[in-house]
Amino acid sequence: MPVIVRFAPSPTGFLHIGGARTALFNWLFAQHHKGKFLLRIEDTDRERSTPQSVATILEGLKWLELDWDGDAVSQFERFGRHAEVAKHMVANGTAYYCYASPQELEAMRAEQKAKGLAQRYDGRWRDKSPSDAPSGVKPVIRLKAPQSGETVVHDKVMGTITVQNTQLDDMILLRADGTPTYMHAVVVDDHDMGITHVIRGDDHMTNTFRQVQIYKAMGWNIPEFAHLPMILGPDGAKLSKRHGAPAVSDYRERGYLPEAIRNYLLRLCWSHGDDEIISTPQAIDWFDLGGIGKSPARFDFTKLDSVNAHYIKQSDDRRLAQLSEPIIARTLGRALSLHEIDLLTRAMADLKPRASTIVEIANQAVFYFHTGPLPIDDKAKKLLTDEAKQHLRELATRMEKLAPDSFTSEAVESLFRTYAEEKGLKLGAVAQPFRAALTGSTVSPPIFGVAGLLGKIETLKRAAAA
RNA sequence: GUCCCCUUCGUCUAGAGGCCUAGGACAUUACCCUUUCACGGUAGUAACACGGGUUCGAAUCCCGUAGGGGACGCCA
Numbered sequence: 001m002p003v004i005v006r007f008a009p010s011p012t013g014f015l016h017i018g019g020a021r022t023a024l025f026n027w028l029f030a031q032h033h034k035g036k037f038l039l040r041i042e043d044t045d046r047e048r049s050t051p052q053s054v055a056t057i058l059e060g061l062k063w064l065e066l067d068w069d070g071d072a073v074s075q076f077e078r079f080g081r082h083a084e085v086a087k088h089m090v091a092n093g094t095a096y097y098c099y100a101s102p103q104e105l106e107a108m109r110a111e112q113k114a115k116g117l118a119q120r121y122d123g124r125w126r127d128k129s130p131s132d133a134p135s136g137v138k139p140v141i142r143l144k145a146p147q148s149g150e151t152v153v154h155d156k157v158m159g160t161i162t163v164q165n166t167q168l169d170d171m172i173l174l175r176a177d178g179t180p181t182y183m184h185a186v187v188v189d190d191h192d193m194g195i196t197h198v199i200r201g202d203d204h205m206t207n208t209f210r211q212v213q214i215y216k217a218m219g220w221n222i223p224e225f226a227h228l229p230m231i232l233g234p235d236g237a238k239l240s241k242r243h244g245a246p247a248v249s250d251y252r253e254r255g256y257l258p259e260a261i262r263n264y265l266l267r268l269c270w271s272h273g274d275d276e277i278i279s280t281p282q283a284i285d286w287f288d289l290g291g292i293g294k295s296p297a298r299f300d301f302t303k304l305d306s307v308n309a310h311y312i313k314q315s316d317d318r319r320l321a322q323l324s325e326p327i328i329a330r331t332l333g334r335a336l337s338l339h340e341i342d343l344l345t346r347a348m349a350d351l352k353p354r355a356s357t358i359v360e361i362a363n364q365a366v367f368y369f370h371t372g373p374l375p376i377d378d379k380a381k382k383l384l385t386d387e388a389k390q391h392l393r394e395l396a397t398r399m400e401k402l403a404p405d406s407f408t409s410e411a412v413e414s415l416f417r418t419y420a421e422e423k424g425l426k427l428g429a430v431a432q433p434f435r436a437a438l439t440g441s442t443v444s445p446p447i448f449g450v451a452g453l454l455g456k457i458e459t460l461k462r463a464a465a466a
Numbered sequence: 467g468u469c470c471c472c473u474u475c476g477u478c479u480a481g482a483g484g485c486c487u488a489g490g491a492c493a494u495u496a497c498c499c500u501u502u503c504a505c506g507g508u509a510g511u512a513a514c515a516c517g518g519g520u521u522c523g524a525a526u527c528c529c530g531u532a533g534g535g536g537a538c539g540c541c542a
Contacts, residue, residue, distance in 0.1 A: 010541080158472090163470065168538095181541085201536095203542095205536065238536095274480060296534080306492055428501050428502075432502065443504085446501070
């Protein structure tokens with residue numbers, strides 16, 4: 001039987017990084033088994049669902065390159081089918097109408113809480129006959145859940161878990177307005193979509209018992225379940241806005257590469273021996289439910305940085321230039337010319353080993369593109385002593401003699417080395433002021449490479465301005 | 467409160483009763499490389515939550531305790 005999985009976000013906000021992990025695992029599982037990865041938007045909550053959220057979520061998935069099969073299914077649009085199934089359950093005796101008002105139920109729960117009891121629906125309409133129905137009240141449909149025995153779930157991650165049926169109440173399947181509850185809609189949709197494996201966050205773990213009861217009431221096949229442990233913030237609390245970057249789009253803005261996010265997320269709660277850097281094709285080949293751990297993982301931004309740094313080093317220079325250009329443009333207040341983008345691309349070999357995000361690359365690259373006076377930071381200014389400037393002037397005279405065509409990093413370097421040797425100086429004594437003059441900073445890519453890239457005219461201009 | 471789940475270095479994890487003197491990665495410390503910062507290389511610090519069992523032998527199996535997370539909506 002072919003594998004069919006789904007990712008089922010509710011469109012009430014952005015794509016959460018935890019949701020991205022769930023999507024990734026589903027996608028990987030489908031790829032591994034050459035099955036299908038479907039997308040279903042759980043938008044039955046009309047109050048909170050928005051089209052913008054749907055768009056944001058789809059955009060996030062696309063950015064992560066987690067392509068789904070077919071069109072995204074809107075759960076809300078299937079409400080007729082949900083009602084049909086609920087009514088069928090009433091007809092076959094596994095569900096019933098309940099006329100209790102929300103206020104009445106709230107009072108019931110308050111009383112249970114006051115008595116220190118578990119808060120559960122007490123089944124007050126379970127055995128009443130339809131003739132007892134008050135007129136003018138729209139009923140909800142509730143599941144007639146088994147009141148004895150136990151419900152067992154064989155989870156692919158958590159193992160076999162059991163709950164006593166006395167712990168579960170008669171949940172609502174269909175609201176008074178005829179729309180389905182989440183619990184009901186998930187089961188009907190998963191069944192109709194032919195979902196074979198339900199892979200989701202373990203906040204749904206205890207819901208699974210109730211969902212299994214619906215499958216059983218309808219006599220449907222129960223899919224396999226795999227519940228993924230939560231992703232926690234660095235402090236061990238549930239990952240949220242407070243931790244800085246809950247949304248997938250945050251990572252994009254901060255200069256992370258999608259393949260790095262995928263690799264990092266994969267390694268949270270899943271492992272393949274000691275392997276850390278795992279390419280996507282390799283991940284597809286290796287991914288299995290058995291490799292998923294049971295305990296929740298904390299999100300570690302530092303480790304993400306190092307994974308990202310790895311993928312940046314591997315990345316194509318042209319792509320990196322394209323990705324960093326908009327950030328440089330924002331700093332400069334103008335777009336880069338094609339010629340400048342070409343320069344940026346050629347600088348990338350020196351830029352990328354010293355950056356862990358695209359944003360860092362961009363920040364380190366800005367100095368190449370200053371056309372006006374170069375801003376020089378305080379540390380760099382201290383390097384430009386009178387003595388250093390004197391050396392720079394002499395060196396400039398020597399550099400003047402190089403033809404523009406032979407103004408290469410090698411040529412400039414050997415010129416500097418010769419000069420330092422003649423004067424009995426350490427290379428750093430002339431290279432550092434040179435760096436300050438060309439980049440305005442004490443930290444930069446190798447300075448002779450910078451000079452070569454900048455070219456004779458710009459290099460001498462900056463040296464003279466210092 | 468009731469129920470369900472989880473617990474190995476600071477963090478992510480390897481580990482399926484003897485291969486464990488508990489391995490790897492990130493972080494961290496020292497050194498090497500070096501024109502700066504990085505990259506890279508070498509070495510080091512650092513963990514089986516606690517208490518009982520079972521067993522010749524337990525990080526691994528069982529039972530408690532503690533801590534953490536989740537669920538208990540006409541939200542998803």
